[in-house]
Amino acid sequence: MLANYIGILNLNEDESNLKSLTMNRPLASVIIFGRYRVIDFILSDFVNAGIKTVGIFGQTHSRSLIDHLGTGKPWDLDRKMGGLFIFNYCLENPPISDVKLLKNNMEFFHRSSGDHVILASSRMIYKIDFNKVAKYHEEMGNDITVVYKKVKDEEGRFLNCDVFNLDENNKVLSVGKVLGLNVSVNVSMETFIMKKDLLVDFIYEGIEKNKHGSFKECIYESVNKLKVGAYEYKGYLSCVNSIKNYYITSMDILDLRVRKELFFEGGKVYTKTNDSPPTKYYEGCEVENSLISNGCLIKGKVKNSIISRGVEIKEGAVVEDSIIFSNCIIERGAFLKNAILDKNVIVEEGKKLIGDKKFPIVIEKGEIVENLLRKAGESRK
Structure with missing residues (x-):
């Protein structure tokens, strides 16, 4: 030692x-x-x-x-x-x-x-x-x-x-x-x-x-x-x-x-603990080849993704090939692919975020995707 x-x-x-x-x-x-x-x-x-x-x-x-x-x-x-x-x-x-x-x-x-x-x-x-x-x-x-x-x-x-x-x-x-x-x-x-x-x-x-x-x-x-x-x-x-x-x-x-x-192998990886409850998987949800942390509510579909603590994915929402930071909310019918969401992001109902594996789309901390899309549309006018 x-x-x-x-x-x-x-x-x-x-x-x-x-x-x-x-x-x-x-x-x-x-x-x-x-x-x-x-x-x-x-x-x-x-x-x-x-x-x-x-x-x-x-x-x-x-x-x-x-x-x-x-x-x-x-x-x-x-x-x-x-x-x-x-x-x-x-x-x-x-x-x-x-x-x-x-x-x-x-x-x-x-x-x-x-x-x-x-x-x-x-x-x-x-x-x-x-x-x-x-x-x-x-x-x-x-x-x-x-x-x-x-x-x-x-x-x-x-x-x-x-x-x-x-x-x-x-x-x-x-x-x-x-x-x-x-x-x-x-x-x-x-x-x-x-x-x-x-x-x-x-x-x-x-x-x-x-x-x-x-x-x-x-x-x-x-x-x-x-x-x-x-x-x-x-x-x-x-x-x-x-x-x-x-x-x-x-x-x-x-x-x-x-x-x-x-x-x-070769010892543990230590981190700050969080006293959150186990993740709850609701009837009808689908999870495939994903890593989901404690404290989440999974009602939609998650595939090939990494979900941090305290995330809520609502009914009809689809998250694929994405990384979701803590305390995000993915509303009903939203679709995410090749996306990275920082903490406290809200993706509003029916919104789509699609990036590329080489250039994933990144949403910064605390943003509401509805507002982001509206701002982007106004800037193009």
Whole structure:
């Protein structure tokens, strides 16, 4: 168990292609798989490995993230020694670089007792045993170990992600970007292991030289100076970096193989609990190959969809290939296909929302679809 390791989640993530879902929340707290948040997976990986101290460095619109994480109790991080620490949970405009954010909270690193750190982002969804990664890091004597997966990105799921060029001993030679050329590449999982003292040196160097746009650049510029090795991961991996990829990643959970790997192998996935009653299925409803959370009322038809807590789908309504966030209401006779509905959306009676699998339609939080359609019609006049 990694009692001498500190977990760091750097939430300085590119959300430019997710604005419909991240307008008022960080990517880390976006609902995924019905009852979880994006951050739950990496945070659970830390806890399952025995890490007792976790620092989360966020920047903007963090109210929902703070509400979700609370004191860290669901992850057993509400403790006197170590525990969960959340930094810079306020709106700052313009946002500062993550190097400066880390520097502004340097006391966290000095006061934490661990001598190694695992630095990760939240947007990579995977299940990994960090004990094995840490063992590899220490046995190889690396200054830094990065985690990667070899993929042939036929669907563009990792477009613009970092890619490692490696030698025969898995030493990192250089870092590039995924260009979508349908070739096999070593995609970075944005996860790094190093000594705490080295991380502190990177932070001070980044501030002193005032040239680093992100902390990752500090690491990548050191590949020719330090021993930077790579650990190959072979399990399920997805990157939530666009609406399209969020939709694809969410639908992956309907695959039994993916569901087993993420939720039943290598430890649990923890999240904030909700004391809602079981879902009620009414006579005449139809449900096929769908994931439905607690507290729902299902009277219509649901197929190949993910339904979050507290959703009501009324008689005659049809929901296909869609993702519905919490507390939405789908009125009688409504039809949804390839749609994503944020929280508290009302789709009025008889309305149709039809998107494309590559470009699903997104309805933002709290909207009433009748009003949206009326506004769209007025704008075309």
